Amino acid sequence: MFPLGGAGLSGRGFPEAEFEARCAKAQAKMAKAGLAALLVTSEPEVRYFTGYLTRFWESPTRPWFLIVPASGKPIAVIPSIGAALMRQTWIDDIRTWSAPDLRDDGVSLLADTLREVVPEGGQIGLPDGHETHLRMPLADLHRVQTDIGGRRVSGDSGILRALRMVKSDAEIAKIETACAIAGRAFGRVPEIARAGVPLEEVYRRFQMLCLEEGADWVSYLAGGAEQGGYGDVISPATDAPLQAGDVLMLDTGVVWDGYFSDFDRNWAIGPAPPAVKDAHARLIEASDAAFAVAKPGVTAAELFRAMNDVVAADGGTDAGRLGHGLGMSLTEWPSLIPSDHTVLEAGMVLTLEPGIAVGDKILVHEEDIVITTTGARFLSPRAGRELPEL
Known part of the structure; x- marks a missing residue:
């Protein structure tokens, strides 16, 4: 051994x-x-x-x-x-x-x-x-x-x-463990995030929660928090305090035994306006649409279209892709874009990552799934349609 x-x-x-x-x-x-x-x-x-x-x-x-x-x-x-x-x-x-x-x-x-x-x-x-x-x-x-x-x-x-695109059962188990760790940390966000707390403190304490829940390390953490959404999803955290009307998003890649999770979650700081709630629900609908068609023989481009058909009517985001492969690296092949015709196989682990515009801001949602012989299975703890409030 x-x-x-x-x-x-x-x-x-x-x-x-x-x-x-x-x-x-x-x-x-x-x-x-x-x-x-x-x-x-x-x-x-x-x-x-x-x-x-x-x-x-x-x-x-x-x-x-x-x-x-x-x-x-x-x-x-x-x-x-x-x-x-x-x-x-x-x-x-x-x-x-x-x-x-x-x-x-x-x-x-x-x-x-x-x-x-x-x-x-x-x-x-x-x-x-x-x-x-x-x-x-x-x-x-x-x-x-x-x-x-x-x-x-x-x-x-x-x-x-x-x-590397097609994972063994043992590899999938490690990714699922990483997802469970991140899911438990996301579940504890109400302990650390509320109006008045600086975003950089939320980032710092969230990484601590991930480690407490069993992550070997937190290789990636991004997100944002602004009124009614956020301007982008890759900027470093600032010392600006959270305030009522903000939408907080955290997107993390925790590592367990060398394998990544990669999914995000959104929260409203105080009551969210109807447009923000509706946008969040539409994102869940989009990722669910891709999940429903994800199975061996379907292409990466078809998953893109399933999500884009839901979000495009309300203004999608220009993120370049709506998901990707996941494993030993935070992002792997394939890319969920219109031109990627990679055929899905059982054992592939993918993220589903639709984005939607809300006025001059955006909301993004991400889940992790594995392709099985009969369809797909969530590896991340699936989010509900309702935007949680802090």
Whole structure:
């Protein structure tokens, strides 16, 4: 049993079979795409194949590499500071260097390993699609490409995206736990928010509630509070006190065992005018409309249309999308937009996030769902149509 890579009594981690299955699926897709190896460099990608969970990724100083060969276990090529933790996962082959090294920050070690596991003329896949990034200096990538001889670096043919979009039952359970934690914290907002309390204090104390309810950390918190709605949903909190007539919204992404929740809730400070109450009810109607049609075979674009048809008549918001995937990252593929025709599959976890205009302000509502073989199921505790009052 591994503290990171194996499931313990607390439900944390995963059994080794989870990672074996992930690698087997990746290697089957690699064979079809003609890839001799995958090279991944970002936190969720490395963790997907290893279970390596640490907040040390907040430091941008050191690069981290993981190679998934055509067969067998992944190989970690990482700074020596991470070796002890990586040994707690299911990974056996851990190759390290003393980092940071201003002349050769893992470049030679990575190139040597790639030459070892990839035959001459073989192709090495790097995630290259939307929502991916390369976490190493461009100059070092060029050096690796030069040092691997006749081997070629290319895109990964969407393999990582396809793998991460569909969650296992164990992953879904972790997301549901995170949602339950956030739901309990939202239920305690009346303890901390009322007229006269500065918004920044509400933010600070809400994060404390999330931690009290079991979150490992609160990676994301946004929202707003203004008369009759709010101007946007991403600005930092100010010291302005809540006052009667405000609508308070909190949107949080709490993390439990490396998996996110992502949903919001709205409250009226004192009695809300009819237009605000009606707008909130319309948002619930919109998310319910998407929930009703969400099932395998439906596309992301169809969920967008189900929500947009409800809110557009009263003035939707120009948020760019009305929801997205959710998992090890706060936002994942797909995007609920008109042009995303990703076909839903059982095991996908999505947010439903319609927005609506109220005069010159907006209201936004968000829920988390999982696609099942027969339809969808709420992971967040579903909100009612009535706007709660503080």
